[in-house]
Amino acid sequence: MTALRHFLDLDRIETKTLREILADAASLKSGANGRDSMPLGGRVLAMIFEKPSTRTRVSFEVAMLQLGGQAIRLTPEDTQLGRGETLADTARVLSRLVDGIMIRAARHQSLIELAEHAEVPVINGLTDRSHPCQLLADIMTFEEHRGPIAGRIVAWSGDGNNVANSWIHAAVRFGFELRLACPNSLSPSPEVMAWAHDQGGRVTVTADARAAVARADCVVTDTWVSMGADAGDNRRKLLAPYQVNDALMACADADALFMHCLPAHRGEEVTDAVIDGPRSVVWDEAANRLHSQKGILNWCLG
Ligand code: CP
Numbered sequence: 001m002t003a004l005r006h007f008l009d010l011d012r013i014e015t016k017t018l019r020e021i022l023a024d025a026a027s028l029k030s031g032a033n034g035r036d037s038m039p040l041g042g043r044v045l046a047m048i049f050e051k052p053s054t055r056t057r058v059s060f061e062v063a064m065l066q067l068g069g070q071a072i073r074l075t076p077e078d079t080q081l082g083r084g085e086t087l088a089d090t091a092r093v094l095s096r097l098v099d100g101i102m103i104r105a106a107r108h109q110s111l112i113e114l115a116e117h118a119e120v121p122v123i124n125g126l127t128d129r130s131h132p133c134q135l136l137a138d139i140m141t142f143e144e145h146r147g148p149i150a151g152r153i154v155a156w157s158g159d160g161n162n163v164a165n166s167w168i169h170a171a172v173r174f175g176f177e178l179r180l181a182c183p184n185s186l187s188p189s190p191e192v193m194a195w196a197h198d199q200g201g202r203v204t205v206t207a208d209a210r211a212a213v214a215r216a217d218c219v220v221t222d223t224w225v226s227m228g229a230d231a232g233d234n235r236r237k238l239l240a241p242y243q244v245n246d247a248l249m250a251c252a253d254a255d256a257l258f259m260h261c262l263p264a265h266r267g268e269e270v271t272d273a274v275i276d277g278p279r280s281v282v283w284d285e286a287a288n289r290l291h292s293q294k295g296i297l298n299w300c301l302g
């Protein structure tokens with residue numbers, strides 16, 4: 001039996017495959033495949049949401065529709081998951097009814113458990129550890145604006161969270177330098193950092209936001225309080241020096257882009273002037289969720 005094409009994390013998929021997915025995404029976006037191209041005709045994707053979502057939900061649903069298939073949204077509240085049916089049993093049942101499963105999971109372990117028991121491809125739509133779908137949209141966006149990301153410098157300023165972990169995976173897979181500036185107590189996953197160093201990735205962590213951003217080609221941040229994170233006051237105090245504002249952007253290259261996966265908390269991790277400013281490409285990132293996920297869906301389910 002051929003191995004299932006799960007899209008779990010960027011460290012589990014080789015660069016060549018990721019590049020093929022991005023090329024397919026670009027070709028679908030440009031219309032090169034023809035408007036009538038419906039490669040997933042009749043296929044159904046189940047989407048399990050243990051946490052809220054705007055972009056991930058809508059982009060997967062529209063992507064399935066435009067590729068000729070359909071998506072079904074499930075939550076613990078409206079399924080037997082909320083009454084104690086295990087993810088393993090849910091995976092066995094869904095595998096007999098749908099062609100793929102996307103999950104936004106509160107715990108990364110739930111994604112792994114689902115994938116272990118599913119007989120159809122499983123896609124990571126965000127966990128507390130990572131957000132790989134976001135990163136494919138972000139790489140696509142950077143390259144549309146600035147050309148190849150290999151050899152460029154990306155700076156992350158803020159919480160060393162799930163999205164930061166996926167940027168670390170991406171730095172290795174796509175060959176760019178990543179400098180993360182985070183408070184010591186909110187550093188990215190040591191295990192993800194160790195993987196990046198084992199792979200020879202150019203990924204560093206500092207507590208100094210200005211040093212990380214110096215001459216960067218792209219400055220990235222994300223919410224200070226991720227879904228499920230402790231929102232204590234101390235967290236905001238710790239993260240205040242990492243706000244992306246005009247003063248911090250002034251340390252970056254004059255052509256540096258600003259990126260954010262959204263939703264943004266204006267006045268916290270980013271100011272209005274930066275997110276609404278000329279270097280911000282946040283709406284393009286959101287738009288590219290649709291196109292990059294078409295590439296992912298084609299690879300997993302096609
Ligand atoms: N960036 C992102 O995944 O957004 P949602 O939480 O709205 O899906």
Ligand code: NVA
Pocket residue numbers: 126161162163222223225226227261262263
């Ligand atoms: N780090 C954020 C990303 C939201 C898309 C969270 O997990 O809430």
